[in-house]
Amino acid sequence: MRSPVLGRQGAVAPPEGHPEAGVPWHFGDPFAEQRSAVRAAAVVDRSHRQVLAVTGSDRLSWLHLVISQHVTELAEGQGTEALILDSHGRVESHLVLGHTTLGGEPTVLADTDTGAEITSALPKGGTQSVVAYLDAMRFWSDVTVADVTDEWALLTVLGPHADAVLEELELDIDLDSERYAVAAGSGIVARRMPGPAPGGIDLFVPRAELMAWWERLVSAGAREAGTWAYDALRVESMRPRRGVDTDERTIPHEVGWIGGAAHVAKGCYRGQETVSKVFNVGRPPRNMLLLHIDGSQEIYPETGDPVLYKDRTVGRVGTVVQHHELGPIALALIKRSVPVDAELVVGQDDRMAQAAIDPDSVQEEGPAPGRDAVQRLRG
Known part of the structure; x- marks a missing residue:
């Protein structure tokens, strides 16, 4: 379009x-x-x-079951962000919702990146578009899902x-x-x-x-x-874009979508077990960080290029862009074990450049809630 x-x-x-x-x-x-x-x-x-419209008397209770966010009490005039995950908790689609009234009918209006493919929950497997997947999950609910792009x-x-x-x-x-x-x-x-x-x-x-x-x-x-x-x-602002700053292995914890787009307490959605387990007792294998790229040679990496540390691949480059104050910057998914002060190389072939992690983009990790609770029980 x-x-x-x-x-x-x-x-x-x-x-x-x-x-x-x-x-x-x-x-x-x-x-x-x-x-x-x-x-x-x-x-x-x-x-x-892509713009979607969800209508029908069961629109909120049904959405609550198929997306990662708690929306049963999403009042008209409110919005939120949500994800569709696969059965292993990996991100397949990111949506921004808004509950409103269109043409006199209460409607949840949502926008998402075009081209997202959802791993089918149907017996034959395969993949579906976001609209096809949601439509297939309606079953007996009083819900209509329409692509209104x-x-x-x-x-x-x-x-x-x-x-x-x-x-x-x-x-x-x-x-x-x-x-x-x-x-x-x-x-x-x-x-x-x-x-x-x-x-x-x-x-x-x-x-x-x-x-x-x-x-x-x-x-x-x-x-x-x-x-x-x-x-x-x-x-x-460290706001990721699905399919650019995420790959096929990304879980919500790696890119800052826990809480804002994925609810850790509610159940009844695909991937919830991974979301809850990693939040309560684990750590994500990678973190999304902001990289400052050496632009002196005017050579920049591209989305999907590797991040190298001591000649080992330790991450993946996401969005690369020239900022009006910061110069060339990028989001990247990088292994948790990489030091904050590491001297990195990003890119491959003829577009390799040096890069450094912005220390302000590193989130301090407190004790996992589940582990902390176990320690308190043990005294």
Whole structure:
């Protein structure tokens, strides 16, 4: 799906094979776009995201059983993040939810990365799209799952002045200040997001009116920005993207999705045993860390390249991006045993560069709750 925003003057498409294909990568000055997103307001076209709608009287109780998040009490006007895991607890899809009313019908609106494949729970096995998997899991529930990507497109307004941009448009929307707050009005749905820093507002707009809404937001004071700016702030904020910063072995604990997207106390979802066990008595084999890359030779790794320490592969490179202040940075999944001050090499073949771990990205590990409880019982 190619966004009409790519036809705007100055819009530059991503390189071939880039995960952000179909939407603008930047508008001629990606660093200035990042600064606007941090200091004022910028609008990013994210209409390549897949949008799903879940309706029916059992929508919350049913979703509670098939995703990793606790949503039985998700009130209208609230949202959250969630995962679909395989039976071993490995991440297959990441969703951002919003509970609202569309056309007079209570609806859970969700967006996710396109192209996610879910390991089928059906007897024949194989893989399915997210929509096909969810539809196959309905059984007797009063639930309808629909792919509404052709109807709704996602735009994101980033920056401390995001609310001022919406106020300038005089929309009939009363959006709460709480994170993941959701509100519908003026023919669109707004959802407040906590990241990437400094936060912003997602707008689901009718796809047929995508260009008109883009122009309205720009006229209201939001600078045109591409996904380069969004990714730079996302990497700095340590917010992973499924399929880019994760691989086929990633569990939620490795990328910071425990709590925010995967509930550790509720059961009744695929992969719950792994989530609970690793949280309570174990440690994830890898951690997602922020890397600073030596850009002096203007050679950078690519997503999926290895991370080397003393000539041994100790990790995998995720998103690589040029940040307006930090320079070349990347997210990477790295073995827990690698020292924080390790001298790393990232990349392969003719794109190898030195890299260092950002110490602020290393999370201090306290005692695992289960192990701590056992020690207390033992006195």
